[in-house]
Amino acid sequence: MKTLFPLTLIFFVVFSSSVYSNDEPVVFKNKNHEHRYQSLIEEIRCLVCQNQSLADSDADLAQDLRKEIYDMIVSEKSDEQIIQFLVERYGDFVLYRPPLKENTWLLWFGPFLFAFIGLFAAIIIIKRQAKTNNIEAEMDEDKKQRLTELLNTDPETDSGGDKK
């Protein structure tokens, strides 16, 4: 059992290398190109594993698209042209930051809408609570009045009061 574990590990290490082998390391001659490449692949969603960007994903398609983006950057295409290329093929869904459109306004403004609803609800709840506090305060007024009444009664007629 003790030897089996390292052996399995070695097995996985040896055979997993084939997974990465077709993903060539990207080399840029131009620093600006490299910077653009990095920020682009982090902005584009991999459609195979939808919660990963192209930079994170190991899927075959992600490798192909990274290569495609690399080629376009090297051939001096602008970021807009590259994004347009991808959107024409895969739709706005490839963008982690979709453009503001009729069908995305809920996506963009939904959080503010919900924050507003929350604020509204909070105001109502606070107001209601303040009202009940006032009722309690009014009750206290009643009690105070009774107290002064009691204090103002003649001590002589009071049977159980303290005397100096």
Next chain:
Amino acid sequence: MIRYLLPLGLFVGLVIIFIYGLQHDPRHVPSPLIDKPAPAFNLPTLHSPEINIHLEDLKGKVSLLNVWASWCVACRTEHPILIGATSKYPNLNLYGLNYKDKREDALQWLQQLGNPYIENAFDESGSISIDYGVYGAPETFVIDKAGIIRYKHIGPINKQQLETIILPLVKELESQQI
């Protein structure tokens, strides 16, 4: 009364939203290519590398373009449906786009499981498939007589989808004049 009805109403609302959400497959990404001209291609055929197939070869008739590969497990599930469709409807123009495959593997696949395709385009690098926005084989495009993509099916087609969606659409498009 509202104290009890409000949480109940919110709960029912959430349930409705969840049911709505469950009925939608997040993997189904609407294709921007619908009602747009099919991307042009000029690829060697799978059977003979020296002969090329072009998009123009598909024009003038309604055709189905099925993206598949021998390494694709879901394609294996779909394959008998395609075989059944072409044997039942011999007029169905089914073309294949073989996606990032090895030629001998793909040919062996067809030999073993049968070949429902009129012709297969061999997209070894996958670059034409990128033009078609393919992200998960199998995918099937319905292309009309003028070469416009009318429908895209992502994932394996089942019998019901074939009979209720794809074949009626093909029939409808066939009745149209260019």
